[in-house]
Amino acid sequence: MTDPISSDLRASDLRSCLHGLWLPLIAPFREGALDEASLRRLVRHYTALPVNGLILAATTGEGLTLTPKETQRLVFAVRDEAGARPLPVCLGLSGSNTAALLDTLETTAAWPIDGYLISCPYYSRPSQRGLELHFGALADRAAHPLALYNIPYRTGVNLGNEAMLRLAMHPNIVGLKDCSADRNQSLDLLRRRPNDFSVLTGEDAQYHEALTDGADGAILASAHVETEAFARLQSLMAAGERDAALACWQSVADLTRLLFSEPSPAPIKYWLWRTGLIDSAEVRLPMTEVSAELATRIDREIERRSPHPSPREERGEGEAAITAL
Numbered sequence: 001m002t003d004p005i006s007s008d009l010r011a012s013d014l015r016s017c018l019h020g021l022w023l024p025l026i027a028p029f030r031e032g033a034l035d036e037a038s039l040r041r042l043v044r045h046y047t048a049l050p051v052n053g054l055i056l057a058a059t060t061g062e063g064l065t066l067t068p069k070e071t072q073r074l075v076f077a078v079r080d081e082a083g084a085r086p087l088p089v090c091l092g093l094s095g096s097n098t099a100a101l102l103d104t105l106e107t108t109a110a111w112p113i114d115g116y117l118i119s120c121p122y123y124s125r126p127s128q129r130g131l132e133l134h135f136g137a138l139a140d141r142a143a144h145p146l147a148l149y150n151i152p153y154r155t156g157v158n159l160g161n162e163a164m165l166r167l168a169m170h171p172n173i174v175g176l177k178d179c180s181a182d183r184n185q186s187l188d189l190l191r192r193r194p195n196d197f198s199v200l201t202g203e204d205a206q207y208h209e210a211l212t213d214g215a216d217g218a219i220l221a222s223a224h225v226e227t228e229a230f231a232r233l234q235s236l237m238a239a240g241e242r243d244a245a246l247a248c249w250q251s252v253a254d255l256t257r258l259l260f261s262e263p264s265p266a267p268i269k270y271w272l273w274r275t276g277l278i279d280s281a282e283v284r285l286p287m288t289e290v291s292a293e294l295a296t297r298i299d300r301e302i303e304r305r306s307p308h309p310s311p312r313e314e315r316g317e318g319e320a321a322i323t324a325l
């Protein structure tokens, strides 16, 4: 595959841009395959909004179900479509086999990405020393900088602050997506981290709290919806407008609960499909589409937030699309 990206875009320095609102983009599917038309539509949509960067093929992007070829196609299509507004792009990786991940870093070294978001190994529950050696080996080898992803309730292991802070000294480890779900751990890390080490929350429902505590930004699946309001919250916080920030947060806080009330990203995909941004709400097994009950609640929320016809309804496809679900 030829690389359509100029070297300038690839050279963007993740350390300097890992802040603000990052979107972990969904991977749209249609009839079992990656739906590139919807993917490109999404990229056009979000690159026109105040998003600081994109994460591809992570949890929300159903990276665990993508083949290596699909992941490559996804990355190159996003970069190609984003052309005019070259947002930084990180590739989500996960795995519990250090050697296999090293191979993946090798395979993807020449891809047009600005970094990796790599989660802790899951299931095998290594020691803190094992985690440190694992991430150290990956960081030594990676051609692009790494942000680490600590999410104990998914992986079964917590990357503690002592190991994290030692890893933060590695020149190729530039930040953390923090889903520790432990406010004391996050506060301690925010207090002790090096100045140039970014901490972004990945806990949608704790977004306002994390910014109040000093996080540099967030990676939020919920921000697929009401993206501008999610971004505005950070500008208001930065400007010290606390009351306006709280009001802004209150306008979207319920959304974070609604969109995670069944396993993500099915609720988000349903919303994006109903509003015409993607052509199908399909997810890949073992994930399943939203229940009829949640679909009704989302429909009501879409209606409440935007009483105008969606692009799909304007094309007269509303009812047909609903029946096809």
Ligand SMILES: O=C(O)C1=N[C@H](C(=O)O)C[C@H](O)C1
Pocket: 024, 055, 058, 059, 060, 061, 151, 154, 179, 202, 203, 204, 219, 220, 221, 222
């Ligand atoms: O896609 C991601 O990465 C995200 N992961 C979190 C999770 O795993 O639950 C949630 C976040 O909104 C995005």
